[in-house]
Amino acid sequence: MSDQPIRGGRFTEGLAKIAAELNASHRFDRRLARFDVAQSQAHVRMLAARGLVGADEASQLVAGLEQVAREIAAGALVWRDELEDVHMHVEARLVELCGDAARKLQTGRSRNDQVATDLRLWSRDAAGRLVRLAQALRGAIAKQARATIDVLAPGYTHLQRAQPVRLAHHLLAHAEALGRDITRLRAASVAADVSPLGAGALASTSLPIDRDATARALGFGGGVTRNSLDAVGDRDFACDLVYACAITASHLSRLGEEIVLWSTAEFGFARPPEAYCSGSSLMPQKVNPDVAELVRAKAGRVAGDLVTLLVVLKGLPLAYNKDLQETQEPLYDAVETVALALEATTGLVAGLTFDEERLRAAASDDGLLATDLAERLVEKGAAFRDAHSQVGAWVRAAAERGVALRCLPELPGDLRAALDPAAAVERRDLVGGPARARVLAELARVESETKAP
DSSP, X not given: OOSHHHHOTTOSSOOOHHHHHHHOOHHHHGGGHHHHHHHHHHHHHHHHHTTSSOHHHHHHHHHHHHHHHHXXXXXOSOOOTTSOSHHHHHHHHHHHHHGGGGGXXXXXXXXXXXXXXXXXXXXXXXXXXXXXXXXXXHHHHHHHHHHTTTOEEEEEETTEEEXXXXXXXXXXXXXXXXXXXXXXXXXXXXXXXXXXXXXXXXTOOSSOOOHHHHHHHTTOTTOXXXXXXXXXXXXXXXXXXXXXXXXXXXXXXXXXXXXXXXXXXXXXXXXXOGGGOBOOSSXXXXXXXXXXXXXXXXXXXXXXXXXXXXXXXXXXXXXXXXXXXXXXXXXXXXXXXXXXXXXXXXXXXXXXXXXXXXXXXXXXXXXXGHHXXXXXXXXXXXXXXXXXXXXXXXXXXXXHHTOXXXXXXXXXXXXXXXXXXXXXXXXXXXXXXXXHHHHHHHHHHHHHHHHOO
């Protein structure tokens, strides 16, 4: 098949070479191939049921599409620049296999609703894959949290030591953020789960097709789109998915940053597995946390994908415009980048080794318990602002004298018991707090969610 059937009888000239190069999308939209084949099979079966193609022709076409699918899976399909997109490659190969019957494949269908349908099928599948990868990372975090349930660590604000917590509590904070990411990814899957097939180029078709039948055959749980103009120009579902990817990448970046910090000599809290690090071409002693750094950097790339997508869509008139072809690459890139980052981070987290003694020592700094001193004064009847001021004066005095807070002579003896980090953590026995029972309850919840289908 040449490019002439794409342009039709209206044209006497083919596309200029540079125009064809700009127009071509098969280098990236071949990702849609298996979905395009599945969609075409559902479409052909529907056409046969409505009497728009013969039963024998339909059987021949369905079998031919199976052959195309096998060739695609085996990498045997020849991709040719004169066939601009994945849809034309599938159709061209089908013509070679089935002859003129294949020319009926596009009955009641446009490439506009075809690509919209393929993209929704791809996005729905991609969202499900990302959910599984995110759950695997949550599982790795949960495993580390259970192994370190009794290890104390300093909690931070402004990257300054603030209050003692359980290391498991800190790790589960990342699992909590990933849980929100999963919620967004599932919502993006629902947004994509509506069939635009049958919307045609922009105004549906006069042929008696059955949109509900193809929607059911393709597993669209949300039924069919309700406006043909909107259906072919809508890429909101892609924005939803890329937004979910961008937030996920941001969360992975924060986790990567902490692993980078924790693995420095200055912190010394954790050691990444060597399989996720690199050395230096000059300095023999170096063990660089490259994977954590790369995951940290990927957030900028995925945020750029989201911006690209939004800017392409801004101000487009209804219905279909070729600009929409440019929404595909940022969509694919965001999903594939986050999938890679999730999988790499899972291995990185699973292989982390924590220096428990160094963590405990860092969490035992008396200064981290200043808030506990103030709260004990509140229990004695002091207003919190007054208690805050008093403890602040004791902290300043201890710092000026170069002594630990517990060694300050003017500190009342009955308050010294508050300077026990383990007891301080256990006193925070509220939902969402770092007390052992609360952390174990959250850990059980996360573990249960990661095992759910």
